[in-house]
Amino acid sequence: MKLKRFLLRYYPPGIILEYEQGEKLKTKSIDLLDLKPETDVDSIVDEITRKEPLISASKAEQVHKLIVRLQEKLCHVEDRYFYLFKVLRAHILPLTNVAFNKSGSSFITGSYDRTCKVWDTASGEELHTLEGHRNVVYAIAFNNPFGDKIATGSFDKTCKLWSAETGKCYHTFRGHTAEIVCLAFNPQSSVIATGSMDTTAKLWDVQTGAELNTLNGHSAEIISLSFNSTGILLITGSFDHTVSVWDTRSGQQVHTLIGHKAEISSAQFNWDCSLIATGSMDKTCKIWDTDSGRCIGTLRGHEDEVLDVAFDYTGQHLLTASADGTARCYNAITHNLISKFEGHEGEISKICFNPQGTKVLTASSDKTARIWDPETGDCKQVLEGHSDEIFSCTFNYEGNTIITGSKDNTCRIWR
Template sequence: MKLLKIHMRYHPPGIILEYSQKGVVKSKEIDLLDLNCDTNIPSLAARLYAKEVLLTEDVKDQLEQCLTTLKKRVEHEGPAGKRFYIYKTLMTHVLPLTNVAFDKTGQRCLSGSYDRTCKVWDVESGKELKTLAGHQNVVYSVAFNFPSCNRVITGSFDKSARIWDPETGECLATLWGHGGEVVAAQFSAKGDLAATGSMDHTAKLFDVKTGEEIHTYSGHTAEVIALQFDPNEGQRLITGSFDGTISMWDTRMRDRVSVLCGHEGEISNVQFNWDSSLVGSSSLDGSAKLWDARQSSCLATVSGHTDEVLDICFDWAGQRMATASSDCSARVYDVRTDFTELAVMKGHREEVSKVCFSPAGGSLLTASADRTARIWNTSTGNCTQVLSGHQGEIFSCAYSYAGDAIITASKDNTCRIWRWGVMKYNIVAGSEGLMPGELCVDSSDTDRDKLANAVCAERVDAC
């Protein structure tokens, strides 16, 4: 075996060794999930040399350089980090939005709407690149196929899902077969499969290239409102239902592998962790559960919230889980222990419907019906910033893969792009005029830049 290249993987931190074996180029991933600001790089490099035969003294400098870069990426986020400033307001649709998503580069984003369309946006310019039109009802679910992001899937209340080319706007396939609204749709990790969840109590598996149905997954007794492929191979699929159960499926088979029972109310979300060893679930019964994905057993149940748990997510390393609740709070738990509660985030005035970790894991982003999104320190639970300005409930939010941008979507029919750093101007895209309170300045004028920074800093409230 001969080592050819060392690639870095930022989130979760790791390295990918590209090597040749008998003339065939292969790759091997090494997770560095415990990498943090205090990691001793020479010591870590030494441990890797001892474990991995592909790493020799010949690549010592290159390896340590990669490890140092990964460490800096982790250190990039912290209490002393820069603030997010509003960068653009996208006047996206004529009716309220349903969902948003970044591509991997953070250069494009998607927005779905009640106006029956999905739009593709250029994040830097705020320009609408394509309108994906063809659905006959609400476009409820939107997603790119990571990591290539050269396809988009949309799920609609018209009982179908569609696969699109985001560059041309062409519909490549329409996925038919459901007897109810499609409320969840996702690509597998390899991008060759697509899964849909529907109000007709079923999930379906499709071939992306042909659009042909492969399996119909039956067994739930109520609406299937959440699903996810395992992040690695895409050979497993989990579905969450209003029947209070989570089902696990092998994509090579039609029948269920297992059923995770224990919740006493409707499931609001389900997720795999990074290595697919754990499953997290949130429920309207006010609890969240952690499951062993291999043994199909419940490892822990938490009931610290005093109202419905509306969302759940793992951090990139799969070591912590966060929950969002109608009790106006979010919470973070350590999944490596017996689900120890690490932090409680209180400050929103109305329900918290969405929660997501920053890529490096040091911050938590929440979206609320109180018209704000908030950024929290995941270690202390302190609010570090309030993202305000929307005129309606914020129901969706996301970090870019690099962690330097945030998108928030509101019932005021707009998306807002927030950038990490010093803001120079705020362009309102999709409209000739400015919204009340918006500022448009000449970025070449130093004094006006300073004024813009000052005004916008006031509009992004500190806690």
């Protein structure tokens, strides 16, 4: 094994090692999730050089400099006010989803008009229209961190793989017998998982377009799925009230997370994949230990369905969004309530942290998106202007641009 170079990852803090093994280029990451501006850098460097055989003593100074750079980034917290940059009359029918590529230089929108569009973030120009589906394009994703491919899942029961650069369709994945409502790339960008109303999830080979596996086990629609950071595990959330954990190599069920009393709305891993959070129509969010599949906490308090859950990048904090018009921030380890976000006049369908973990973004049926302080619960800004409900909202990787997608057929770029 020979170290080729270091790459820096700001959110969450970490150093990526690019190395050669048997003429193959590989990467491994050193996660520094607990790094703080006041952390003693020397002791971290000592620990890394002791544990990581790829890093020799001669590289210690370089590692020291990289960690200092990460600390400087952590110190730089700007209290940005977001202004409307552009309104994109994106589609002739309502949007279903929006998603950024890793750098935030472009984003995609899916729609009831059967297309997915690729946009340039800086100019708001349309780059490509991905046409070919015969029904609603409901689920969309970039193959981040690479960002050179796009997957679209449709009510026409197919998933398509596209070139983000040219808009060319590489593959059409056929095999589901009902609508595809969720999808994801594994972190290596070698496999796509699709979840369907036909109660199954399928794994597809990005290179060849072949079906690798069908994951059978749920007794109702699968509406949420997510890979862990190695791509070995996949979780699927279903209307059958359960979440399944799968080994993607064998297609076998590792755990079934049983405990919710109603449909699952959202299921997410935290960054190091030690925890799984699940939101449910039973008004609760549950936290599970990934290794054992055991429920280690139930978060109660919402007066209506929990529609979305989200961890921050360190996995220390957890957000819940509800049809009761409120959202909450919890300590994911102690399960204590940190703050409540109150002010929306309609259900909150989407919630997320900015990459730095210093802001929370919510999208609501009251036609507004809002930015909140996760520590205090104070509303910092109301993003107004849409003429129908907002069902999708997201930050770019730097946290300095927001996109909101609405049923009014438009999306808005905020800076």
